[in-house]
Amino acid sequence: MTTAAGQALGDTHDARAATTPRVRRRAARHHWIVRVTHWVNVVALGLMVTTGLRIFNAYPAFARRGESFCCYPFSGKPIPSSLTFGGWLAGARNWHFAAMWLLFLNGLVYVGFIYLHGEWRDLVPRRGDIRDSWEMIKFYVFARPDHPHQGKHNALQKSAYFSMPILGALAVLTGIAIWKPVQFAPLTAVFGGYVWARYWHFLIMLALVALTVAHVVMVFAVDPYSIRSMVTGGYDESKSPEARNARPFFWRQPAAPRSGGGTNS
Amino acid sequence: MNRRRFVTFGAGSVAAAALGACDSFGPKSATSLLKFAERKNETLERWLFSNGSRNSVKAGARLSGRSFPRYFISKTIPMWDEKQRGVWRLEVGGAVRTPLSLTLDDLTKMRSITQKVDHFCVEGWTARAEWTGVRMSELARISGATSDAQYVDFQSFDSDYHESWDIDSALHPQTLVAYGMDRAMLGPGHGAPARVHSPVKLGYKNTKYLTRILFMPSRAGGYWSDRGYEWYGGV
Numbered sequence: 001m002t003t004a005a006g007q008a009l010g011d012t013h014d015a016r017a018a019t020t021p022r023v024r025r026r027a028a029r030h031h032w033i034v035r036v037t038h039w040v041n042v043v044a045l046g047l048m049v050t051t052g053l054r055i056f057n058a059y060p061a062f063a064r065r066g067e068s069f070c071c072y073p074f075s076g077k078p079i080p081s082s083l084t085f086g087g088w089l090a091g092a093r094n095w096h097f098a099a100m101w102l103l104f105l106n107g108l109v110y111v112g113f114i115y116l117h118g119e120w121r122d123l124v125p126r127r128g129d130i131r132d133s134w135e136m137i138k139f140y141v142f143a144r145p146d147h148p149h150q151g152k153h154n155a156l157q158k159s160a161y162f163s164m165p166i167l168g169a170l171a172v173l174t175g176i177a178i179w180k181p182v183q184f185a186p187l188t189a190v191f192g193g194y195v196w197a198r199y200w201h202f203l204i205m206l207a208l209v210a211l212t213v214a215h216v217v218m219v220f221a222v223d224p225y226s227i228r229s230m231v232t233g234g235y236d237e238s239k240s241p242e243a244r245n246a247r248p249f250f251w252r253q254p255a256a257p258r259s260g261g262g263t264n265s
Numbered sequence: 266m267n268r269r270r271f272v273t274f275g276a277g278s279v280a281a282a283a284l285g286a287c288d289s290f291g292p293k294s295a296t297s298l299l300k301f302a303e304r305k306n307e308t309l310e311r312w313l314f315s316n317g318s319r320n321s322v323k324a325g326a327r328l329s330g331r332s333f334p335r336y337f338i339s340k341t342i343p344m345w346d347e348k349q350r351g352v353w354r355l356e357v358g359g360a361v362r363t364p365l366s367l368t369l370d371d372l373t374k375m376r377s378i379t380q381k382v383d384h385f386c387v388e389g390w391t392a393r394a395e396w397t398g399v400r401m402s403e404l405a406r407i408s409g410a411t412s413d414a415q416y417v418d419f420q421s422f423d424s425d426y427h428e429s430w431d432i433d434s435a436l437h438p439q440t441l442v443a444y445g446m447d448r449a450m451l452g453p454g455h456g457a458p459a460r461v462h463s464p465v466k467l468g469y470k471n472t473k474y475l476t477r478i479l480f481m482p483s484r485a486g487g488y489w490s491d492r493g494y495e496w497y498g499g500v
Contacts (some may be wrong), residue, residue, distance in 0.1 A: 046283065055389065056389065058387075058388035058389055059386070059388040059389040059390045061390070064329065064390070064391050064392065064393065065329040065332045065333055065334065065390055065391065065392035065393075066327065066328065066329035066330055066331075066332035066333070066392065066393070067327060067329075085286060085289065085291065086290065086291065087289055087290035087291070088290070088493075089387065089388065089494075090489075090492070090493035090494045090495075091290050091291070091493065093387070093494070093495065094299045094302075094303060094493070094495070095291060095295075095299065097302060097303070097306055097495070098298065098299050098302030098303075101302065180310075180313065180499075180500065181320070181383070181385065181500060182318050182319070182320045182385075182464050182465050182500045183310075183313050183314060183315060183318050183465075183499070183500070185318060185319065185320065185321070194383065194385070194391055195391065198389065
């Protein structure tokens, strides 16, 4: 009796499991660890850049005293204080040397997670990425009518998201090189000595800021629907840039939501 | 308020708070967190510190010379007035077996070294000079610093300027009590008659216009360390 009832219940359960999830369940586009580390990184990078610029303003130049420096045309011009944080040199340094741990540990969690969980496969460069990037550029400048076929990210996005952790790692390494140029003299020497290591640290910051600005602009101009995927994880593929043939600021209205009828591909 | 509005409103508030924070010192409540980070950083830095580390500058490298910044906290360049204060002497005391009281002549007769090294300022600039002086480790040896000597306070006649160091950094072979700069006697703009100079500490830790070296069992803060700059200031 009980066995039969259990059997029957089990059957019903199995039957439901086989039909409902196919329509209703949608896996998160970004794992919660990716979403959390993304927003923690916004705070960490924001603090590091603004306090770093305040530190830079104590000596907004690169040359060693009594020497000249080839490659910085804005010597002696401080960064506008509205872009800085920390109030004064010591304040900014205290924030910088605290927030660096947030940036470093958060970066470690993110890279460690995508390595172990497989998301690195969405970002790692592959043969054909250069050609795909070129096709994306052609599409964006209207030299190609249809959106190139893509996976989770298009080729341009992929190269940007792949560069971020690498630039982050370089920012940390050049940072260590100028934090401890005597204790880690060999590391500082790798970057060409203290003056050059400080310059690379600055340029890497600029590259990170440029990528971040481009990223934010493109999110709003091409795929604002992806904001939700970085908050709740949800993403509607019928509104993907490819589905909307989306160029920056030019895209089709997304198709009306389909009623659940198995057309979900 | 639905979820979307909540998220939008939340993000907007955070962004507004961030913009309002521009150029500020940050919230007062963060002070204890920043102090905590500084203490943890100091532990790490002291663990990383190696007596064998060296700042090496190529023999032919250009020196900063007259471009080496002069710096002091008094209103005018501090000068030792012999008529008023008698002959300048460097006192070495505290946790030592034989306290020393050295005239400049005594100091220059001790075993000295000359080294061309970088000077790392907390502001981000560096300068190069060739320093002549007596190693701090030599002074510790001669005065017989005891095992109680875990910290060293370097005191000056530049107003109340002083900075205290951990003993390991003080005994680093490149830490000098310098009386010569660029093959000449130290000038009044650079801390004459004698100053501390070491590439293992940021500029502000390198007390100029020395009067007293005090070996101590505990730290004694410092002029800039008490005003918000990190006490350790290691390079």
